[in-house]
Amino acid sequence: MAVKFGRYRWLGYMIVVLTLVVIGIPALLVRGCSWESREPVKEEGVQVKLQISEEEIISLPLEQYLIGVVAAEMPVSFHEEALKAQAVAARTYCLLRMVREEEDDQHPEAHLCADPGHCQAWISNEEMRKRWGWNYRPNYQKIRSAVLATVGELLTYEGQLIDPVYHSSCGGRGTEDAREVWGHEVPYLKRAVCSYDAPEKQKPVNTQISLQELFTKLKISDQAIPAAGFELIKIQERTESGRVKKVKVGSQVFSGVELRKRLGLRSTDFKVACTKEKVLFSTRGYGHAVGMCQYGANGLAQSGAKYDEILSHYYQGTKLKTIPEK
Ligand SMILES: [Zn+2]
Ligand SMILES: [Zn+2]
Numbered sequence: 001m002a003v004k005f006g007r008y009r010w011l012g013y014m015i016v017v018l019t020l021v022v023i024g025i026p027a028l029l030v031r032g033c034s035w036e037s038r039e040p041v042k043e044e045g046v047q048v049k050l051q052i053s054e055e056e057i058i059s060l061p062l063e064q065y066l067i068g069v070v071a072a073e074m075p076v077s078f079h080e081e082a083l084k085a086q087a088v089a090a091r092t093y094c095l096l097r098m099v100r101e102e103e104d105d106q107h108p109e110a111h112l113c114a115d116p117g118h119c120q121a122w123i124s125n126e127e128m129r130k131r132w133g134w135n136y137r138p139n140y141q142k143i144r145s146a147v148l149a150t151v152g153e154l155l156t157y158e159g160q161l162i163d164p165v166y167h168s169s170c171g172g173r174g175t176e177d178a179r180e181v182w183g184h185e186v187p188y189l190k191r192a193v194c195s196y197d198a199p200e201k202q203k204p205v206n207t208q209i210s211l212q213e214l215f216t217k218l219k220i221s222d223q224a225i226p227a228a229g230f231e232l233i234k235i236q237e238r239t240e241s242g243r244v245k246k247v248k249v250g251s252q253v254f255s256g257v258e259l260r261k262r263l264g265l266r267s268t269d270f271k272v273a274c275t276k277e278k279v280l281f282s283t284r285g286y287g288h289a290v291g292m293c294q295y296g297a298n299g300l301a302q303s304g305a306k307y308d309e310i311l312s313h314y315y316q317g318t319k320l321k322t323i324p325e326k
Pocket of ligand 1: 106107112113114115118119120
């Protein structure tokens with residue numbers, strides 16, 4: 001009996017092992033490869049045409065596109081409420097681009113491109129894998145949750161979609177009025193208090209450029225340079241927030257925004273000093289400083305603010321609306 005029972009037990013083990021090999025392991029593998037599509041983001045509804053390179057345009061569901069934008073535009077280590085605020089801003093920007101009537105000169109066949117200098121940054125799942133390595137799965141899920149927690153939500157001002165511009169860090173100075181950067185009033189892009197950026201983001205960053213480089217980039221001829229090198233650059237006016245509004249270089253006057261663009265400065269919040277060979281800039285913050293400050297949004301979230309509070313802090317007078325279900 002004992003021998004017989006042992007034989008059956010052996011047979012039992014074999015069946016279990018075979019079941020695992022034939023069914024279990026392939027099932028685990030398939031599941032492992034496709035976990036991100038087990039609960040797919042809604043395939044129906046808004047499809048975004050995205051120019052991802054000069055030759056390639058892809059079409060993908062709006063919320064799927066937004067996962068790639070939030071992953072590209074914000075550090076994944078940020079608080080989930082900041083990621084949600086970013087998802088709403090990115091969704092609003094995307095819809096704004098999709099509903100406008102004229103096509104874009106740079107990509108007439110696509111609604112948006114993945115270039116942060118033109119539309120907003122976007123990365124593919126493959127790129128996320130490369131960047132995050134072993135943390136790909138939890139990071140992806142964190143961003144996906146932030147996007148899906150705000151699904152369909154958009155920011156409006158007086159019933160219209162807003163242009164939800166955002167920047168990396170205001171340096172703790174507070175955000176800038178859109179009028180100071182783009183020259184026209186935008187009622188929901190006014191200065192907002194922001195002392196929430198992480199301390200290291202509030203520290204000045206020093207950069208230096210040679211006088212020759214300065215002259216080349218500003219297209220200044222040597223004749224325009226006064227003899228006294230130390231008076232070469234003079235800040236003439238600052239905006240109400242304290243950023244550079246007008247700066248005189250030699251005999252030419254530039255706006256702070258223009259100087260930042262030509263010299264590739266981190267922001268218009270700078271101090272400047274000259275020697276006989278070079279110019280030293282000490283800048284605070286990163287970006288144009290208008291709209292949502294991303295590092296500030298993270299600081300606000302860490303202090304307990306919810307994403308809707310973060311959004312109404314930086315985009316004043318706006319309301320959250322949801323895309324109606326069809
Ligand atoms: Zn674009
Ligand atoms: Zn800030």
